[in-house]
Amino acid sequence: MNLDDAAARLEALGNPTRLRIYRILVRAGAEGLSVGRLQAKIDIAASTLSHHLKSLVVVGLVTQTRGGTTLVCHANYDIMRDLLGYMVEECCAEGSCAPIELPKVA
Amino acid sequence: MNLDDAAARLEALGNPTRLRIYRILVRAGAEGLSVGRLQAKIDIAASTLSHHLKSLVVVGLVTQTRGGTTLVCHANYDIMRDLLGYMVEECCAEGSCAPIELPKVA
DNA sequence: TTTCTATTTCTATATTTCCGGAAATACCGT
């Protein structure tokens, strides 16, 4: 991941509403969550939610799959892992920033 | 760290210029880098750099210490570690997002 | 105090973001 992509992804997560959305999607697990259910959880206008979701989709942090009439959103773990990897490698002094008790990738 | 603080810090890093600044400061190590030397490295107007630095200082990612007439900037590893910790704990599914080969805190 | 350098604040402008109502579109069941 290059610096500009990393910055774009950090910017996408750097809004409380969007960070909340992403966090909810992570907790929703592999089956994801429809836009409608998401909206019910966070109580913002549908159009606003759509805008935020688009921001997350554009940078690859969220993917959407259509299931009939509903769009299901999923957190993209690969992108998040790469983003965290970038930050650790490029923006940390040797070991000084490693999160404590970090689970290893199996 | 709560969600709003995390979002504010991600937003601060979510700008290519600021991410570059932070990256340079990390690489500068413990002795840090003066605003002047920083400016020489990235070639933007002094006032613009000052604004970006302020954004990073406000959220705690950068600290400044005065050494005579020059202000020396330091990356704050503690805040970065906490931020990465937040992301791993709150925004990752168990293990799915752990960066590969992450160094442990001694 | 005067002067020099370093950095910030002031001021201004252009651009972008955030928000949500209204309208449009997409898809499904009948």
Add this chain to the structure above:
DNA sequence: ACGGTATTTCCGGAAATATAGAAATAGAAA
């Protein structure tokens, strides 16, 4: 095709951000 639900696009206003020149401030040194 029609009706209903889900979601997005369009639009615009308010607020925030990015950028930088000019002026102001802080500190050191003479």
